[in-house]
Amino acid sequence: MLKNQTAEIIIIGGGIAGLSAAIYLGRAERNAFVIDAGKSMARWEPDVENYLGFPEGIAGSELLRRGQEQASRYGVGIIRDEIVKAERKQDLFKLRGRTHSYAARRLLLANGIFHRPAEIDGVPECLGHSMFFCKDCDGFRVRGKRIAIYGRGNEAVEYALAMTFYSACVAIVTDGKRPRWDRQHAGWIKKYEIPVYQERIVAVGREGCEVRSLKFPKGLELEVDAVFTTRGDIYFNGLATSLGARVDAEGQVVVDLDMRTTVKGLYAAGCVTPANCQMIIAAGQGATAAQTINHDLFQESLATHSLQRYRGQQLQDLARSGASEDRKKILATNHASALDAPGLQAGSQWPTATKPVKSRKTYGKRREINRSGSSRGQGLQSMDAVRKVSRVHGRRRRSPAIG
Numbered sequence: 001m002l003k004n005q006t007a008e009i010i011i012i013g014g015g016i017a018g019l020s021a022a023i024y025l026g027r028a029e030r031n032a033f034v035i036d037a038g039k040s041m042a043r044w045e046p047d048v049e050n051y052l053g054f055p056e057g058i059a060g061s062e063l064l065r066r067g068q069e070q071a072s073r074y075g076v077g078i079i080r081d082e083i084v085k086a087e088r089k090q091d092l093f094k095l096r097g098r099t100h101s102y103a104a105r106r107l108l109l110a111n112g113i114f115h116r117p118a119e120i121d122g123v124p125e126c127l128g129h130s131m132f133f134c135k136d137c138d139g140f141r142v143r144g145k146r147i148a149i150y151g152r153g154n155e156a157v158e159y160a161l162a163m164t165f166y167s168a169c170v171a172i173v174t175d176g177k178r179p180r181w182d183r184q185h186a187g188w189i190k191k192y193e194i195p196v197y198q199e200r201i202v203a204v205g206r207e208g209c210e211v212r213s214l215k216f217p218k219g220l221e222l223e224v225d226a227v228f229t230t231r232g233d234i235y236f237n238g239l240a241t242s243l244g245a246r247v248d249a250e251g252q253v254v255v256d257l258d259m260r261t262t263v264k265g266l267y268a269a270g271c272v273t274p275a276n277c278q279m280i281i282a283a284g285q286g287a288t289a290a291q292t293i294n295h296d297l298f299q300e301s302l303a304t305h306s307l308q309r310y311r312g313q314q315l316q317d318l319a320r321s322g323a324s325e326d327r328k329k330i331l332a333t334n335h336a337s338a339l340d341a342p343g344l345q346a347g348s349q350w351p352t353a354t355k356p357v358k359s360r361k362t363y364g365k366r367r368e369i370n371r372s373g374s375s376r377g378q379g380l381q382s383m384d385a386v387r388k389v390s391r392v393h394g395r396r397r398r399s400p401a402i403g
């Protein structure tokens with residue numbers, strides 16, 4: 001086990017929600033990195049048709065690749081590891097991964113869920129092509145086709161009814177199991193004339209990734225073009241519960257509208273929360289969580305005066321080595337004594353005649369000190385597993401994740 005990798009913020013999960021948060025936190029100049037086990041559900045989707053900005057569709061794996069590139073561009077490293085244990089000690093979240101240990105003051109859980117696939121041979125090959133989990137993602141692409149809904153509960157019935165918007169040929173298959181839907185749902189099956197096949201499925205007839213039929217015993221065969229599974233989801237909430245966060249009856253991590261969990265400093269985003277499990281929603285939640293974390297850290301830096309210390313240091317550095325014009329103006333403000341003080345005291349006067357320090361040329365030189373008053377790279381161990389350098393605005397900058 002290698003030593004601690006520390007950061008201001010750690011994001012567990014480098015899927016859609018985690019990468020979106022990483023981009024926002026990187027652009028907020030935060031010291032953050034992502035730890036990802038590399039099993040995003042998005043990689044199963046060969047053609048994402050419902051993500052804004054891709055009218056021709058985009059492969060889920062390509063969306064992830066672009067997200068990783070974008071996060072790296074803003075200096076957020078991505079570490080390939082799986083977190084197996086999380087605990088809180090004083091103000092720090094301590095994480096144990098399979099290869100490293102980590103610590104951070106803020107933790108974002110973006111570790112997703114697992115959709116349970118149908119328990120029939122041939123499913124993995126067809127996933128995302130003709131075997132689906134989500135009517136909102138894939139209903140449109142199977143319109144007019146022969147659709148089987150795999151399941152035996154109320155959800156299967158509701159799925160079947162909803163799929164009638166896309167196709168007249170919708171049936172339910174229970175795979176040899178007794179139906180568990182309630183009387184009302186049974187009534188709907190009858191009313192809307194949805195065929196139900198209770199035979200066990202012994203095999204899937206398919207051509208490549210395309211399902212052609214479901215095979216029952218005694219040579220019976222149901223011709224289908226698409227199968228939707230409603231076996232439920234497994235929420236990866238173990239880390240959240242071990243840290244004391246509340247989960248709901250289904251196992252989803254409870255969050256408020258700003259993605260804060262019930263534990264201070266712990267946030268969650270994406271499918272692990274009660275959100276509708278869609279990529280664009282996961283991305284939005286990741287961005288929301290990042291904005292909240294940034295806001296909370298900002299408020300904290302005001303309360304603890306770390307922003308003041310940072311600003312004092314920034315002005316001192318500017319006076320010493322800033323562009324000559326800036327320097328002249330600063331000196332001309334007659335506040336040199338305040339700037340030379342080791343840290344500005346509360347209530348001390350700020351220079352007034354200086355132009356706002358906006359230009360990247362000047363400001364960028366000081367970016368290694370972040371607003372929490374700590375060096376971005378401070379206390380970080382180097383890691384071979386992580387990209388060491390990322391390109392930011394045409395310059396090379398060290399990733400804060402790997403120091």
Ligand SMILES: Cc1cc2nc3c(=O)[nH]c(=O)nc-3n(C[C@H](O)[C@H](O)[C@H](O)COP(=O)(O)OP(=O)(O)OC[C@H]3O[C@@H](n4cnc5c(N)ncnc54)[C@H](O)[C@@H]3O)c2cc1C
Nearest residue numbers: 013015016017037039040041042083112137270271278279
């Ligand atoms: C077959 C299929 C097709 C889909 N098609 C679409 C579609 O067309 N459109 C759409 O909008 N949505 C689609 N979805 C849903 C979409 O994939 C999810 O909404 C989206 O991926 C959720 O993002 P997330 O970040 O919450 O989770 P994920 O993208 O699943 O990312 C979670 C990440 O956390 C990592 N992780 C988990 N536990 C740990 C740990 N302990 N340590 C480190 N890392 C960990 C995982 O390895 C994974 O990389 C589809 C899903 C499937 C399965």
